[in-house]
Amino acid sequence: MTLSSLFPSIKKKYGRRGIALMYHRIADLASDPWDLAVSPENFEAHLKVLKDHNVISINELADILTKKKKMPANAITITFDDGYRDNYLVAKPLLEKYNTPACFFMTTDSIGKQKEFWWDALERICLQSPNLPNKLVLEQPINISWDIGSSDNSNVLSPFDLYLKLCGIVRKMPSKKHPAFIKTLEVWANNPHERPENFAMDKKELLDMQSNKLFTIGAHTMTHPFLPYFSLQYQKKEILGSIKYLEELTGNPINFFAYPHGGHNQNTLEILPDLGITLGFTTHADHFIADVDKHAIPRFQVNNWDGETFAFHLNSWIKN
Numbered sequence: 001m002t003l004s005s006l007f008p009s010i011k012k013k014y015g016r017r018g019i020a021l022m023y024h025r026i027a028d029l030a031s032d033p034w035d036l037a038v039s040p041e042n043f044e045a046h047l048k049v050l051k052d053h054n055v056i057s058i059n060e061l062a063d064i065l066t067k068k069k070k071m072p073a074n075a076i077t078i079t080f081d082d083g084y085r086d087n088y089l090v091a092k093p094l095l096e097k098y099n100t101p102a103c104f105f106m107t108t109d110s111i112g113k114q115k116e117f118w119w120d121a122l123e124r125i126c127l128q129s130p131n132l133p134n135k136l137v138l139e140q141p142i143n144i145s146w147d148i149g150s151s152d153n154s155n156v157l158s159p160f161d162l163y164l165k166l167c168g169i170v171r172k173m174p175s176k177k178h179p180a181f182i183k184t185l186e187v188w189a190n191n192p193h194e195r196p197e198n199f200a201m202d203k204k205e206l207l208d209m210q211s212n213k214l215f216t217i218g219a220h221t222m223t224h225p226f227l228p229y230f231s232l233q234y235q236k237k238e239i240l241g242s243i244k245y246l247e248e249l250t251g252n253p254i255n256f257f258a259y260p261h262g263g264h265n266q267n268t269l270e271i272l273p274d275l276g277i278t279l280g281f282t283t284h285a286d287h288f289i290a291d292v293d294k295h296a297i298p299r300f301q302v303n304n305w306d307g308e309t310f311a312f313h314l315n316s317w318i319k320n
């Protein structure tokens with residue numbers, strides 16, 4: 001019996017802590033409802049700040065957590081979710097310039113597709129359509145009759161509220177129904193024009209990425225579902241499908257996984273270890289210590305901050 005096992009809260013407070021950073025996109029975006037993008041300029045400023053910190057690769061972190069090695073002081077690991085092409089075009093050269101390791105969690109059905117992720121398609125439809133109709137009526141796949149207009153009228157949905165409602169609907173929908181639903185909305189809004197800057201990496205780019213030892217590829221499901229909404233069977237198909245795709249493409253085992261939208265339940269936690277996943281990452285904002293649940297490692301989302309603001313947040317995450 002150790003002091004820290006008698007007093008777990010003391011251990012959490014004073015045990016050596018690690019931090020996982022979560023990025024999504026490195027891009028200048030005019031509209032970014034989920035704060036997913038960091039500008040290239042700000043990202044470079046973050047990398048300069050990180051040069052004064054102990055950044056470790058995800059493989060080093062796995063080694064520490066699985067082999068019960070001593071956690072280095074203030075270890076930081078960097079992750080990217082979704083697999084946007086800007087990770088390859090913009091983040092990769094900057095990470096190389098500063099010799100900084102990172103892991104990229106890929107949504108495999110989007111690799112090489114000339115199609116926006118569903119949340120970007122909905123953003124285009126709801127927030128970028130010049131002539132959004134003032135009524136949306138649908139019978140399939142769900143019954144909808146909504147008035148859309150200015151947000152100062154409480155009886156109508158603002159375009160942003162419409163966007164949030166549609167995101168909620170698509171999150172609960174099996175992915176095979178996504179294309180027809182998005183198509184219906186594109187026709188309704190008369191805005192079918194995919195934006196290539198929002199596409200995911202293609203196979204060649206992904207392989208080029210993994211050819212640099214600084215970078216590790218992880219899985220993020222096939223179609224980015226909110227896993228707890230779905231059966232064990234469906235979850236398994238999504239998770240295993242993404243792992244197999246990446247293992248066949250890269251020729252390497254895939255050991256790391258990030259939960260889309262951070263969502264996981266008991267079924268997910270039972271599936272992952274059987275599929276060879278050693279570390280699973282959530283979106284819960286917290287630091288972790290060496291005896292963290294290896295399949296529920298928290299991460300801090302990094303927003304589009306300048307270097308000084310990033311350093312401020314980083315220091316508060318390390319200390320608090």
Ligand SMILES: [Zn+2]
Binds near residue numbers: 082220261
């Ligand atoms: Zn994601």
